[in-house]
Amino acid sequence: MQQKKRKLGRGVAVVGAGMSDFGMFKDKDSRDLLVEAYNEMVSSVDKGIDPKDIEAVWVGNFSNDFYTHQAHLGPIVADLLGHTPKPVTRTEGACAASTLAFKDACFAIASGFYDVVMACGVEEMSKLSTEEATEGLALALDKPYEGIVGFTFPGVFGALATAYFEKYGATRDDLMNVTIKSHSNAPFNPKAQFKATVRDLMNRRIERAKKKGDPVPAWKDEKEALWDPMFNPPIAWPMHLYDCCPMSDGASAVLLVAEEIARNFTDNPVYVIGMGQGSGRPLHTGASLTSFEANQNGAKEAYEMSGLTPKDIQFAEVHDCFSIAELIHTEDLGFFKPGEAYKAVAEGQTRRDGPMPINTSGGLKCKGHPVGATGLAQMHEIWEQLRGEAGERQIPNKNLRIGATQNLGGTGGTCTFCIFERR
């Protein structure tokens, strides 16, 4: 069968987006966070939305089964939002769960069955210990091949970084550039779990040392601090603490409508012009350690649907669960050539004021990574940037028109790529 150009029979637009604060909350559970995200989404609709007009909902969640002993989130979301008896479907694809909710919601509109639907995502991870939460995340590995031999995610991404270093000559300094860039955006994101630059964090440590009468660190710059294992301890070599995203709780939501009615909701919709997804084999099969095959299929589908090439993408949120992942993704998607991403980061190309801003939200590293909420939280950033509503972290490019999100689950088992346009 001849591969055809992917397309939707009916266009889809985002007309609202919301997210909860991301963080570790002792006093909020999944339901509270979903309501926060939903309320913000509803109030973000410029011309208003009667929630009764939402015909169906998709919810992405990785494993509240494990984290809170609650599966079957569909009817709970419905009850919570006053949506019962209308449908709610849960999707799961590890950390890409809510992008799968988004995609299936788009298909449902494009099919003609619904005109107005919501996609949301949620995860509640912080009430478990780090050990338990890590065990939970390991459910996303291929158990008999990866899980059972003791791999956890920091270990997997440590292996990828080692392979990347070996192949392309990058070093830990190059990973640090990713971290420093992400933290440079974080103070301007009011939803972020960590709102500090690396310099802020260094200053806090210095103040604490002074207060306690400990020896005061005399780091000359961020890099020297990040090389100091007392400031940035090793997790799984070469991944150190500041290469790793945190455990988080949070929720996110977008309102999707058929393109032809988008302007009933806002004069400033964001159109879905590309969607793609791929699957990848576990590491024991000899999968590449410096590229995700799932990314390549996701990119192929989304570029085919949009008719665009990587050069057309002006900025993106990519899945930086670990600093190395950001480098690999931006190469897989064609923003940079293989082996060139770390150089581009060093040159400042991915900064907010660079030619290809990446993770202006602060990324998973700083914004936080409640895994089932992440895909749609990335879209929340695209929504705010394309509409010029990102406040102090607004990308200075005045012709911002096309942004993208890339989301990864497992060890590259599921990758998605979505492209959005302001017209």
Added chain:
Amino acid sequence: MQQKKRKLGRGVAVVGAGMSDFGMFKDKDSRDLLVEAYNEMVSSVDKGIDPKDIEAVWVGNFSNDFYTHQAHLGPIVADLLGHTPKPVTRTEGACAASTLAFKDACFAIASGFYDVVMACGVEEMSKLSTEEATEGLALALDKPYEGIVGFTFPGVFGALATAYFEKYGATRDDLMNVTIKSHSNAPFNPKAQFKATVRDLMNRRIERAKKKGDPVPAWKDEKEALWDPMFNPPIAWPMHLYDCCPMSDGASAVLLVAEEIARNFTDNPVYVIGMGQGSGRPLHTGASLTSFEANQNGAKEAYEMSGLTPKDIQFAEVHDCFSIAELIHTEDLGFFKPGEAYKAVAEGQTRRDGPMPINTSGGLKCKGHPVGATGLAQMHEIWEQLRGEAGERQIPNKNLRIGATQNLGGTGGTCTFCIFERR
């Protein structure tokens, strides 16, 4: 907004269906079962299918997270079937998980994005003890309202049966009629977990008593045996053992294509003419105990899409996780008036040779209920019946043209209803 008639912009047809044996397997896991279902699906395609032409997959699974400590089934399914790097999306809606996979797969075809996709479902439950598996199933309850007060599913359905008895004057004898009818179909389903009639089971018990020299039961008929607590012990009043479906392992799969290319695959496709889904509130909200509001929304959507009324449905597979559920569902879908289903069953209307055959597969009660595989296994029965391939359990009606499946998750939290036509 005016509710419009639901429709898909592009028709969808089933051109292949397969399922594994259902049962409790010590020597097979989820992967083995998925391959069994997939292989049967591929070989069921009359004019053949090159598996490389399958563009995307949806997989329904309730909680292998809990049962086998393996979430993120998407890439595993892809790897298993040689489908990598193409997309696989997992859906979850408790025991309705694979119908949600089916629906999202249909939306994707109807959207125009894909032409050929697979929907499959799997669950592996039997390697846990009954206590552990029951705890796993309880993840589908609303935890803070239902789970935490000690409800389990037999208890919930016992409460529904009690309410039904009180409202309509039914008794345990009426539930027994459902059980006897389901078991009357079971010997003719080669995939079924239990292939015995109630009479067969009585005879086995009598033989065993004779062999052991125990007092030999002198039941005059099936009902007398089912009233005997030594044969049919209580589980949660009025639910006794033979009112309850078993714990099962199994997998199921269907091949879906765009209507306009269906005849490239078979001269005998089965068309998807109605799809619907609803959500329901947990019991503490005062939800009805004799009807599921989620069913009513599912029925509304599917009847609107098909333009049919309940009278047009000639036979159905409905979600008889407990005998009482079969009665409620057939009323909610309009096959029988409220409070009339138990009388219809007593009159033999739902037998294979009756005017409205229900659960000719043996139902969940006898076929088995690997929860994430059940929705598509119901469709497997519709596929075989509509194509005249159901062997000894073939419905004798020579004009069989329209069949339906109804699937329930949780305490009615998610219900689906799908209508199929042979043209």
